[in-house]
Amino acid sequence: MPNFEEDDFPSTPGKFKIERSHHLHHGFGRQFSRVFSSTSTMLIWVLFLIALTVSFLSFQTTVHTGRSYGYLSWADRKWEREVRVSAQIQRPHGMSVLVTGAAGFVGSHVALALKKRGDGVVGIDNFNDYYDPSLKQARKAMLKRHGIMVVEGDINDAKKLNKLFDVVVFTHVMHLAAQAGVRYAMENPHSYVHSNIAGLVTLLEVCKSANPQPSIVWASSSSVYGLNDQVPFSESDRTDQPASLYAATKKAGEEITHTYNHIYGLSITGLRFFTVYGPWGRPDMAYFSFTRNILQGKPITVYRGKDRVDLARDFTYIDDIVKGCLGSLDSSGKSTGSGGRKRGPAPYRIFNLGNTSPVTVPNLVGILEKHLKMKAKKHFVDMPGNGDVPFTHANISAAQNEFGYKPTTDLETGLKKFVRWYLSYYGYHGKYVN
Numbered sequence: 001m002p003n004f005e006e007d008d009f010p011s012t013p014g015k016f017k018i019e020r021s022h023h024l025h026h027g028f029g030r031q032f033s034r035v036f037s038s039t040s041t042m043l044i045w046v047l048f049l050i051a052l053t054v055s056f057l058s059f060q061t062t063v064h065t066g067r068s069y070g071y072l073s074w075a076d077r078k079w080e081r082e083v084r085v086s087a088q089i090q091r092p093h094g095m096s097v098l099v100t101g102a103a104g105f106v107g108s109h110v111a112l113a114l115k116k117r118g119d120g121v122v123g124i125d126n127f128n129d130y131y132d133p134s135l136k137q138a139r140k141a142m143l144k145r146h147g148i149m150v151v152e153g154d155i156n157d158a159k160k161l162n163k164l165f166d167v168v169v170f171t172h173v174m175h176l177a178a179q180a181g182v183r184y185a186m187e188n189p190h191s192y193v194h195s196n197i198a199g200l201v202t203l204l205e206v207c208k209s210a211n212p213q214p215s216i217v218w219a220s221s222s223s224v225y226g227l228n229d230q231v232p233f234s235e236s237d238r239t240d241q242p243a244s245l246y247a248a249t250k251k252a253g254e255e256i257t258h259t260y261n262h263i264y265g266l267s268i269t270g271l272r273f274f275t276v277y278g279p280w281g282r283p284d285m286a287y288f289s290f291t292r293n294i295l296q297g298k299p300i301t302v303y304r305g306k307d308r309v310d311l312a313r314d315f316t317y318i319d320d321i322v323k324g325c326l327g328s329l330d331s332s333g334k335s336t337g338s339g340g341r342k343r344g345p346a347p348y349r350i351f352n353l354g355n356t357s358p359v360t361v362p363n364l365v366g367i368l369e370k371h372l373k374m375k376a377k378k379h380f381v382d383m384p385g386n387g388d389v390p391f392t393h394a395n396i397s398a399a400q401n402e403f404g405y406k407p408t409t410d411l412e413t414g415l416k417k418f419v420r421w422y423l424s425y426y427g428y429h430g431k432y433v434n
């Protein structure tokens with residue numbers, strides 16, 4: 001006998017089975033459908049609540065950062081919290097400063113000095129291996145102990161920079177990230193274009209669009225004076241004869257920052273540093289490598305200029321440079337643009353930061369020998385045409401007039417402090433002892 005249910009739904013076998021079971025278990029079916037409908041209602045409610053929570057959280061993120069990045073993970077929130085704490089201002093009328101190149105020599109000192117006087121500081125550095133990155137990590141760890149966070153990132157990473165500006169309203173940017181060194185430019189020219197040109201433009205683009213715009217103080221270099229032989233060098237002297245690609249990128253930086261000042265109303269101060277030295281210094285610089293070699297009993301190469309004239313540098317102690325950087329930040333004046341548009345003229349300044357008393361390289365070696373109590377094995381060589389200049393000497397009256405810049409550390413005293421630091425950090429035989 002045919003099953004009547006089969007006659008009713010002959011063409012849909014699946015559905016047929018369900019309906020059949022419905023008819024066969026009538027009482028149970030009604031109960032099941034009641035339970036099922038209440039479960040699905042509950043499920044809808046649960047889904048609704050989840051959706052509500054997610055949209056609330058992402059709304060919070062949007063409100064907080066001013067820009068939506070969707071849902072923030074726990075790690076992202078922790079990162080933002082750390083950035084905010086590091087940027088907290090602890091003194092009346094203090095500033096919040098983004099320090100680029102903060103794991104570098106000058107950057108780490110400036111970041112620490114700002115923090116110590118109560119300013120908020122966040123650093124960024126890409127920890128490249130131009131010189132031993134473990135020294136950069138050690139500087140980062142030192143800054144961390146003082147409550148300063150150094151974010152690992154490249155200044156070409158606009159997304160990361162924008163994120164930092166979303167989390168913190170930076171009043172100032174102290175831009176010290178760069179590919180430094182004169183001779184290395186012949187080996188790796190593109191690293192100079194990457195950091196000193198492309199990176200600078202990326203940073204300026206982010207600053208110009210920030211609301212409010214920060215004031216920018218950045219490191220140019222005494223190397224822009226290039227082949228000038230009239231000393232001391234003044235800011236008004238010609239700077240169109242660079243002797244190295246490094247110098248050319250710094251000169252380009254001065255022109256590029258001028259453009260951003262002119263078009264977008266960014267307050268810009270460029271600082272032409274003269275051979276900075278001191279504790280936590282750069283291993284590629286002569287005073288540093290001389291110290292290492294003297295301690296290890298290795299010969300040092302001392303370059304001599306034309307007609308065997310000794311090279312001389314206006315060596316400037318790091319604490320004096322830091323004072324110059326802070327003075328520049330304090331007197332920088334405001335940017336005038338908003339929403340990427342200029343609203344009025346903004347300051348554009350350039351200052352020499354030097355020591356005003358050049359010392360010859362053989363004299364520098366003599367001071368090191370005295371502090372290290374060891375004799376150097378000097379190897380004199382004619383200076384190759386690799387970008388070095390024979391002589392630097394700063395006229396600092398502009399910085400003196402504008403913010404009272406006055407260097408106070410002579411080379412003898414400064415090198416004593418450097419040697420003390422070097423020995424505590426590396427030990428007598430160049431072994432890390434910290």
Ligand SMILES: NC(=O)c1ccc[n+]([C@@H]2O[C@H](COP(=O)([O-])OP(=O)(O)OC[C@H]3O[C@@H](n4cnc5c(N)ncnc54)[C@H](O)[C@@H]3O)[C@@H](O)[C@H]2O)c1
Nearest residue numbers: 101103104105106126128154155177178195219273275276
């Ligand atoms: N030390 C000097 O004698 C001297 C002289 C003249 C000018 N300057 C300038 O002063 C500034 C600081 O110099 P320093 O001696 O502290 O050098 P440094 O190499 O110790 O510091 C620069 C830091 O910037 C970082 N960096 C480089 N490119 C980067 C990038 N694309 N993104 C993020 N971080 C990047 C490096 O990792 C480094 O930690 C530089 O602009 C340099 O050109 C220094």
